[in-house]
Amino acid sequence: MKKLLFTLFLVSLSATAAHAGLKVIGKGDNMRLDPASFPPQMKANYEIVRVKCVKCHTLERTIVAVQTGVAPISGQPFDRNATKAYGVKMLRKPDSNMSKPEVKASVDLLNYLLSEAER
Ligand code: HEC
Numbered sequence: 001m002k003k004l005l006f007t008l009f010l011v012s013l014s015a016t017a018a019h020a021g022l023k024v025i026g027k028g029d030n031m032r033l034d035p036a037s038f039p040p041q042m043k044a045n046y047e048i049v050r051v052k053c054v055k056c057h058t059l060e061r062t063i064v065a066v067q068t069g070v071a072p073i074s075g076q077p078f079d080r081n082a083t084k085a086y087g088v089k090m091l092r093k094p095d096s097n098m099s100k101p102e103v104k105a106s107v108d109l110l111n112y113l114l115s116e117a118e119r
Pocket residue numbers: 049052053054055056057061062065071072073074075076086087089090093094095096097103106
């Protein structure tokens with residue numbers, strides 16, 4: 001019986017891992033990601049996004065884009081082919097206060113998140 005319970009426990013663990021997708025915490029303006037399972041480089045990139053990409057709007061806009069595959073304001077596709085263009089667009093905004101390496105880090109993170117969201 002103990003063995004069976006343990007097997008069931010393992011099965012349920014792997015089932016949650018397989019459908020993990022993105023771990024989103026909070027709602028609306030407080031929406032953010034749980035970076036606990038990110039690889040170290042992506043944790044560092046997330047720190048940049050968490051600080052730099054919330055100057056003009058909250059993270060919700062970015063998270064919704066990744067989750068739905070649609071950019072919420074323009075309705076344009078938000079996929080791996082588009083992330084760089086969105087990054088550059090944000091960089092070029094007046095007072096974006098971002099450097100090119102920071103935008104590159106953000107785009108890398110967006111691509112990572114898109115592949116995680118698909119799982
Ligand atoms: C200087 C202000 C500013 C900063 C900094 C900024 N954004 Fe934006 N963002 C905007 C504005 C304004 C819009 C409204 C739509 C547009 O102009 O693209 C927007 C729209 C968006 C959209 C939706 C685009 C669409 O077409 O629907 C996403 C996704 C996004 N931002 C992500 C980010 C990310 C990721 C970062 C950090 C790399 C970031 N933003 C930094 C101002 C900013």
